[in-house]
Amino acid sequence: MKRTTRTQTGLAAAFSALTLLSACGGGGDSGSSASTTTGTLSALPKATGPVSGSSSSSIGSLATTGLALKSWGSSALWNSSSKSRAMCETGLLVRDALSEAMSPDKIACYLGAIQKSGGFSSDIATGSYVYVKLQNMPGDASNQPRIKMKIVKSGGAITGFEMFSCFAANGATQSEYFNQTISSGSVSMISKNIGSDSGNTYGSKCSVSGTVDSSYAWTSKSLSVERLWDGTANSNGSFSQAATITQRASSLIVNGYQKGTFGNGATANIFTNKFYTVAQLLSASTPKNLALGDGSGKYSMDWCIDSNSNGNCTGEGTAFAASGTDAWTGDDRLKMGTPSNS
Numbered sequence: 175m176k177r178t179t180r181t182q183t184g185l186a187a188a189f190s191a192l193t194l195l196s197a198c199g200g201g202g203d204s205g206s207s208a209s210t211t212t213g214t215l216s217a218l219p220k221a222t223g224p225v226s227g228s229s230s231s232s233i234g235s236l237a238t239t240g241l242a243l244k245s246w247g248s249s250a251l252w253n254s255s256s257k258s259r260a261m262c263e264t265g266l267l268v269r270d271a272l273s274e275a276m277s278p279d280k281i282a283c284y285l286g287a288i289q290k291s292g293g294f295s296s297d298i299a300t301g302s303y304v305y306v307k308l309q310n311m312p313g314d315a316s317n318q319p320r321i322k323m324k325i326v327k328s329g330g331a332i333t334g335f336e337m338f339s340c341f342a343a344n345g346a347t348q349s350e351y352f353n354q355t356i357s358s359g360s361v362s363m364i365s366k367n368i369g370s371d372s373g374n375t376y377g378s379k380c381s382v383s384g385t386v387d388s389s390y391a392w393t394s395k396s397l398s399v400e401r402l403w404d405g406t407a408n409s410n411g412s413f414s415q416a417a418t419i420t421q422r423a424s425s426l427i428v429n430g431y432q433k434g435t436f437g438n439g440a441t442a443n444i445f446t447n448k449f450y451t452v453a454q455l456l457s458a459s460t461p462k463n464l465a466l467g468d469g470s471g472k473y474s475m476d477w478c479i480d481s482n483s484n485g486n487c488t489g490e491g492t493a494f495a496a497s498g499t500d501a502w503t504g505d506d507r508l509k510m511g512t513p514s515n516s
Contacts, residue, residue, distance in 0.1 A: 212331035212390050213299070215286035218354065219361055221275040221382045224458040225392045227423040237467030237504030240456045243269040244463075251507065258502035258509045260473045264451045265466050267430050271399040271417045274378045276461055278352035278365045281321065281339060284308070299325040299332065317341075333357060341369075359385050361392075374405040395421045403434075411435035411442060426455050426466070435480075444487055445477040454504055467504030473497060 211217060241251070246265045251257070285306065288294060298304050306321040319341045326334030339350035352365045363382040370376070384395035396418065403413040417430025428451040436443045451471030457463040474497040478487035487493050501510040 212388075213327060215282055215289050215325070215332070215335070217390050218282065218286070218332060218335060219356075219363075219384075219386050219390050219392055220279040220282070221363060221365070221380060221397065222272055222279050222461040222464075223392055223395075225384075225395050225421050225423050226387070227393060236454050237456065240454065240465035240467035240504040241265065241507060242457070242463060242465040243272070256509060257507045258500055259475065259496070260449070260451070260471050260500035261453075261466070261469060261502040261504075261507055263432070263447050263473070263475065264428055264449050264453065264469070264471055267415065267417055267432060267447075267449060268419065268426065268428055268453075268466065270401065270415060271380075271397065271419060271430070272461060272464070274367070274399050274401060275365070275380045275382065275397055277350065277367060278337065278339075279461075281337065281350075282335070282352075285321070285323070298323075299327050301326050331356075356386070356390070359387070361386055373407045374403065374410060375407075376401075376403045378402070392421075397421070409438035411437055421455070421458075424455050424458070426453050427451070428453065428471070440479075440481050440483050442480040442483075443477065444480050444485075446475070448474045456504075465504075468502065469504065470499065470501035472499050 252262045308319045322338040324336045335354045337352040341349045350367045354363045365380045368377040378401045381398045398418045401415040413434030415432045420427040432447045453469030454467030456465040476495045478490040478493035
C-alpha cells in the first residue's frame with residue numbers, strides 16, 4: 175500500500191486509514207488488553223472498553239450467549255407477543271448510546287496504531303497542538319478528514335488527550351470534539367458531535383467518568399449520552415434520546431428515554447419510551463461482540479399514529495401504551511412469568 179506524506183502546520187503526518195482499520199480490528203479498539211505502559215495512545219481507556227473485575231450471582235444460571243447489539247435491529251427477532259418488548263427497546267437505547275460513544279474511540283485507535291508502528295515523523299506527545307490528515311479513507315478516498323490534537327504527559331504517562339476532528343468532504347469544517355483527562359486513577363472524558371445530511375441536522379454529547387488501574391484498564395465506569403436529530407425541515411419529524419449507563423464487569427444499569435416523531439401530519443408516528451433496566455452483559459471485551467442477556471426493568475412506553483394531527487396521542491385509535499416491570503431470559507428474549515423470578 176502506498177504511503178504518502180503531506181506537510182501541515184505543526185507536524186508532517188499522513189497515513190492510510192485502511193491500514194489503521196486493520197490494526198484496530200475494523201471496529202475500534204476495545205481497550206481490553208491495556209498496555210503495561212501508559213505513555214501511548216493505544217493504552218488510553220476507551221469509552222466503550224470493558225470494566226475489569228468479577229461478579230457472582232446467587233440467582234442461578236444466566237444467559238450464555240444473549241443477543242449481540244449488532245443484531246438487535248432485526249424485526250424478525252421480536253415479532254411475537256412472547257418476546258420482551260422492554261428488552262427490545264432497552265437494547266436499542268444501549269446500542270445507539272454506545273454507537274455514539276464509540277466514534278472518538280475509533281479515531282484514537284487509528285492514531286494509536288500509527289504511533290505504535292512508528293508512522294509519525296516525530297514525537298507527537300509534545301503538550302502542544304499537532305495536525306494530522308487521514309488519507310485513503312475506506313469507501314471514499316477523496317474524503318481527507320483533518321485532526322487537531324494535543325497529548326499531555328506526566329512522568330511518561332499520558333494524562334491529557336484533546337482532539338478536534340473535521341470530517342466534512344473538504345476537511346475544513348469541525349464536526350467532532352473529544353477531551354480526556356486522567357489523574358490519580360480517575361478518568362473524565364467528553365465528546366461532542368454535530369452534523370447535517372440533506373437538510374436534516376443531528377448532534378450528540380457523551381460524558382464518561384470512572385476509575386482505572388495502573389495500566390489504564392477500567393475498574394469502574396459510567397456513561398451519559400444525549401442525542402438529537404431534527405428532520406422537520408424535510409417534514410421528517412424529530413428525535414431525542416438520553417441515557418445514563420453504569421457498566422460493571424458483567425452487567426449494565428440503564429436509565430434513559432427516547433422521544434420523537436417520524437413523518438408529518440395525520441401519518442406521523444409519535445412515541446415516548448422510558449426505562450430503568452438491569453441487564454446481564456456478555457462478550458464485553460470488544461464492542462462489536464457485546465451482547466445483552468437476562469434482565470429486568472421498569473418501563474413506560476407510548477406510541478400512536480397522529481391521525482387527528484393534534485401533536486399527541488390523545489384520542490388516537492391506532493395506539494400502544496404499556497408500563498410496569500418486565501423480566502426476560504436473554505438467550506431466547508422471552509418474557510418471564512413474573513418479574514420476581516429475575
